Amino acid sequence: MHAELPGHRLDLDTRTLAHFMPMHLLLDSDGRALSFGPTLARVLQDDAIPGALFEDLFEVRSPGGAVTVQEVLARGGNRFRLLPRNGVRAGLRGLGMRLGDEGKILLNLSFGNDLIAAVRELALTDADFAATDLAMELLYLAEANSAVTRELRGLNLRLEGARMAAEEEAMTDPLTGLRNRRAVDLVLERMCAARASFGLLQMDLDFFKAVNDTLGHAAGDFVLGAVGQILREQLRAEDCAARIGGDEFLVIVVGRSDPKTLQGIAERIIARICQPMEFEGQPCQVSASIGIVRSTDLADPQAAQLLATADRALYSAKHAGRGRAVLLVSRGE
Template identity: 75%
Template sequence: AAERFRIAPRCRGRVGLRGLGRRLPGGQMLLNLTFGIDLIAAVREFTLTDGDFAATDLAMELLYLAEANAAVTRELRGLNMRLEGARIAAVEEAMTDPLTGLRNRRAADLFLERMCSAAAPFGLLHLDLDYFKAVNDTLGHAAGDFVLEAVGRVLRDQVRAEDCAARVGGDEFIVVLPGRTDPQMLQAIANRIIRRLSEPMEFEGSPCQVSASVGIVRSNDFAAPDAAQVLAAADRALYAAKHAGRSQAILLGCNAG
């Protein structure tokens, strides 16, 4: 009966052989050798061609199958990457305000809920544009969109990558600032945003002047803050800023909730 065997290379990583052997009279042996699972490595290492194999050898068919399998695997990998890219893009689009490029209300709510659930310290600015209605009424909605786009650029310029700046209403915005609870720092950020938004703008040659009122709250002014509680307090702070003369920021004091 034929005996199965495998010839292992002395150097690790080199091509091995496997096959069948049959003992013959006179101490001789008839061998039928194949590269087995090392076929692809052997073809690559020794630059073998179809002529190096017997006509009855299925080596080339196996190589074609291996290449076809590799091609299918590459295509599937590429398809998966494209699908994942499309999924990420869809999620991003669902969380983005298309006009300003900021986060939308849904994204802001999720971000704020995560901050509250983690009991992480943060500051929150609630902005409402002053005189925006006058721009819409006198220059039209195209001018209003122009102003909102400018607000988006200002807020993106004023926040860090880890912050969340979002448009949550027609001309309302919130900015969540993880780790920033110092009153003077929050006041300075709000004042800087107000100054930037108050700079003169022109739409098709016509001036469109706006500003902003800002309500400020801090997570550490709540015993156990939740998103709804924080937003309600920020809304009260914004209301106070509006009634104090607009174009200013007011920080709601301790025990905001």
């Protein structure tokens, strides 16, 4: 429960933040660093420069698909896992929130499972942690065990971290940062089993092959990355967007089954994708065709049937002239 005296506001300067939160990062509304906690500055080393962008400092490991700090807060429920881009072996986890009306963003980080490795690599001491942090006491207890026990514990921690990272990577398309086919199939099966209300959008890029053939695969990869960013911007955190292969995408719009709503979402996505893109001074002109189906059209929705209907809807959109969205009703056999 949060409470404060009427008419009182707590203002913390960077010196106070550094004292109580030595692993903090204060950002402006654009995601540029305003101040670093002293311990975090040791982790980031030469990268701890005021004005540095969040995405230049960290690779986001969770939530999947997030790159900027704004996306982290929007998709992760203020919880996240990061990896410094400077090569320091310190996986970080933390909490974040926006401060008041100024739009500043405060992140408070910790080492999580990588505490022992971080302490050894960076030669951290009690002075590098908040006085209330039990990290060093826990470390002393670990060091009191035998060498074999310490190594086994360290190995287990590293394996667990590797397992979590591998699971996240296995569900993510590396080119766009969206979910992949495996992930969206799992979500679709779960939504169908729960008889949940959702819209399913199957999208294909028009004229994408021409971009690849005339400008090369690097230009094609650029277009795919831009489309991934557009989908993240147009959808909510609870929705699921995936690249399922080549220039094909699948979107699950959770809790939305109204035809006008789904049509509007699809048309906004199409309008954004149709806007001119430029790669190394060369225009990359593509459009998008979308087929739409609704789970509520079936008393017993099945993933295979919805996908088949969405594919037919997509074919209808392309046959009608491309660059448009078509909704078909999925009916039981």
